Amino acid sequence: MRRSRLGRFGSRLQSRSWPRFVPRFVPRFLRCLWPDTLFGRLVMILAIGMFAGQVLTSTIWFDTHESRTLEVPARLFASRLADTARLIALAPDDAARRALAQQLGDPKYQIAWIAAKAPGVDATSTAGFRREPIVQRVIGDLIRGVLARRLGAPPEIRLLEANVHDDSGKRGGILNLFDSPMPTGDFHVQLKLHGTGWSGWLDVRANEGQADALTEPHSLALDYLVRIYLIRFTAVCVLAFIAVRFAVQPLRQLAKAAEALGRNIHRPPLPVTGPSEVRSAAQSFNAMQQQLADSIAQRTRFLTAVSHDLRSPLTRLRLRAEMLPDPVWRERLRGDLDEMEAMVTSTLDAVQGIEITETRHEIDLDSMLEGLAQDLREAGHAVSIAGRAGRPVPGYPRNLKRCLQNLLDNAVRYGERADVQITDTGRSVRIVISDRGPGIADAALRERVFEPYVRLASKEGTGLGLTISRSIAAAHGGTLTLENRAERGLDAVLSLPRED
Template identity: 60%
Template sequence: MKLRLWPDTLFGRLVLILVIGMFGGQLLTSTIWFQVHDARTLEMPARLFASRLADAVRWLERSHDGRAGDEAQRAVLAALDDERFQLRAIAAPAPPRDLPLAQHAVSDLIATLVARRLHEPVEVRVLDAELHDGGGRRDGILSLFSSRMPYGVFHAQARLRDGTWIDVHATETQAGLQMEPRELVLDYLVRIYLVRFAAVLLIALLAVRFAVRPLKRLAGAARALGHNLHRPPLDVSGPAEVRLAAQSLNTMQQQLLDGIAERTRFLAAVSHDLRSPLTRLRLRTEMLPSAEWRERLRGDLDEMEAMVGATLDAVRGVEITEARHDIDVDSLLESLADDAREAGRDVTVEGRATAPLAGYPRNLKRCLQNLLDNALRHGSTVRIAVHDDGQTLRIAIRDDGPGIPAAELEKVFEPYYRASTNAAAHDSGAGLGLTIARSIAGAHGGTLALRNRAAGGVEAVLVMTR
């Protein structure tokens, strides 16, 4: 079985596009989460560094006696300098640097805390503020997942009141707090991706199902129109595109109905016009001196009139000119069986319908009459079996005749086609009965099929959905 990565339905495609789009957008914006956690993890070291830097500035300013580089200032610098906090006096500051967004927030925090601790504004330039893992490596945002004790590395410069600048390199820890990489990974994957992905998928399923519902109704109406051209017009509702498609479908339905009506009128006119020349031909036939020729021409004329009448009858038979009504199928079948029994035929009805069937009474009667006549023409005994499960009504009409060749079971539904095994023996039929019956079945949203019975004969199965 070939795996389809691209769904075959519009519903599946829209859901997949929405999920991939939103999931891709989440991947692109996930750096915000890293930056927030990076900034939060760097916040504690930054506060400790700001506090120590403010103390260093205070001590240097107190020790300064107005002479640059005096012994007291050098002594304070030497006293404050250690492995984790290295500072020195410089003549001029380094040019400002453009820091990443997370580091820029930390820089503002350091400058604010220093000024607040000294109770006066102090120019502080943060040149670097990074988070390193426990091994001293700068792994970027992934260091959040690889170390339990990440620490901050800072490089800043501060201006004293006398204009002197100091340059500070420092490292600060989390003040004893430990990170849990597993919890961070779980928080990131579960809360950010898994939960959001499930929420997006659920919303996409509900939203897309709601959006494509009008299209499903439209597709169902189009399928129903193929079975029943006389169904009520489709309700024009929903989005603009669906309304336009529904209007087009209704217009097409009306054009087809108009075309059928025009065809019926045309055939009726042709039938009417043919009757006059056929009548004249009959009169002239009766004037022929040869009895043999008169008999032959009578047969040809009878056949021509039968074909013209059957053709017009077929067109009228599939044309729906009545409203839908609830049909008592049991009474209809019993009435047809009684008529056949009065004519001396052996017809029985087995089973019952559970409820009336909505349909076109005259047309459905004609469909069943054609099937019954066809069965009586080929067999001596006919059994009508009715099965109704409340949703589907199944009517099977079985005869005990010679059957139909398997290759012709579908061909017999074609106009004027008669099975080869019975064509010679039953020339009276025009070959339109089954054509009309199947057309009427389709108008009721049903199906009609023939099959040969194992015990002999043919079974015509009419299935209609309620």
């Protein structure tokens, strides 16, 4: 059942049209923008999440801004309403109050006096009452405060309407906060007045503006978008970039350590620092490295013991072969014994040569190649060196020397001479060792000769030299390839980087 589910899941992944698997919550049109790295994904998730939270909480800002826009008109309206209430309260009867209300009113300040016992009138009706939790509460408390200070007692008042009104008559709305060049306030208030033997309601509808207070719509919108959204979004992205970079730094160190582990099993262990998860991962990695090192050391000890144990029977066989009366058989058996001993020795040398047991140093390639070339010249071989490495290369001297020794030996043994060309690009050093031999025309065979114990029919040896050389090149972070020369011979191309 698990295998079938995994198969269906894998087929679905292969049938997707986007190149990388992305979570289902990411919209389809954004999947092409989904980063492929953990660093990029965390930054995007944090930035989008915090920006979305900012957009959602902007509704509070709009309500607060609207209440602040209405603050000055509300204070002006409340002061005028207090003066009106004091004048009407001085009138002797309802008729006089009603006439005075008409005289005090104008098109933007409409006043109506409603007697408490007037037939068919309910001054406390809530019909058409607009419930705006924030704006209604703030403006209502502001008007009540002004009236209480001006009238000397807390008034009984009902705020039925309070919103923004622009010069063109457009009411309320979020966009009206930006496109109104002269925002004013619309108010509808019912204020209860009472005296000795009488009471009634003063119903007032007013449109109060902010005198000489001009709000530029474009500057307000630009100020809001730039200061609240653009700057904050930029700050969020910068903080997310720094925070995520700091958070994923241990993962990068772990990846580099894992890459270096393949080249040097005896590299220094990871420092056990940071959060608990990072410390746990570092401890597990160090334990794995130690287990691998112990396993390789045990394998080397085993092969060394086998090699040592095989030398005793080989020595006895060699002695017995010397006592054979037939010289032909004696010579044949001697050759087989020599080949067996060479294979045992080369196998042990291969294991010891591939394993990195020394510390990393700065290597002078020019001196190393010149010393190897001089040894071959003294043995009667032709070796030439052209070019120089500008500065030392980091690596493992003993292993790198063995790699170059194998390549030079192959060149002089199978190609009559060795011509070395050194090219330094600053970031890497390219060493080409050319010979004058027959070469290897088949590209597949040129790759197969790097496998253990693979030899050409006309070649001698155990078939481990190139295997060891390529392993050493990989341990230095470099590459080793063979290229057939156009005229004659073979090029062994060794590339060594300066920075891992």
